[in-house]
Amino acid sequence: LEQPKKNVQFNANAMMSLRLEYFFRSKKYNEIDKLSKISTKPIPYTDYVKGDYSHTKYMQYLIYYLENTNSNTIAELLKPISIKEIQIGDVFFQKGNIKSHAVMVIDLAKDKNGNNIFILAQSYYPSQDIHILSNPSNDLISPWYIAKEGILLTPEWRFLSSDLMRFK
Known part of the structure; x- marks a missing residue:
């Protein structure tokens, strides 16, 4: 995944x-x-690129899109789910007044x-490459996390299982 040149x-x-x-x-435009x-x-997207589905045009759109969204608007695309329903692509998301994270x-x-276990990826501020998180609470299974109710500690952030969201 190529990181945009802008922050x-x-x-x-x-x-x-x-x-x-x-x-x-x-190609799910x-x-x-x-x-x-x-x-x-x-x-x-399809209006922006006007038929040019090149990677260069996509990267221009990605920057445009990210410049025109924020944590409040991203939250509009999410709905809460139970930790028991966890799937690849789900997001632990906290929207804050000053800082938000996902x-x-x-x-x-x-x-x-028989426990569901999962791996997490994130970026941080300032803009940086997306990377896999280690599990600071359990070195024996890191980078895996166990899907369970309660607190989820990542190296930089504290989530709750109730922060688990899925795109609508």
Whole structure:
């Protein structure tokens, strides 16, 4: 995943970057268009690129989109779910007045005890490459986390299981 040259791929925006990239590579351009149905009303992808589905044009759109969204608008695309329903692509998301943060579930498996375990990815501020998180609470299974009710500690952030969201 190529990081935009501008300082736009950070915190919750990085989750949008991953989602947009997935849809672009899958040629699901109509799914990218659906991500413009938020209060800031960014131009839909297919209108923006006008038939030019090159990676260069996509990167221009990615920067445009991330410049025209924020944690409040990203929250409009999410709905809360139970930790028992966790899937790849789900997001732990906290919207704050000053700081917001999000991490994305990028892999999911079962451990030897039948527990759902998952790997998280994030970016941070200032804009940086998206990276896999270690699990500071359990070195024996790191980078995996166990899906359970309660507190989820990442190296820089504290989430609750109730912060788990899925894109609508």
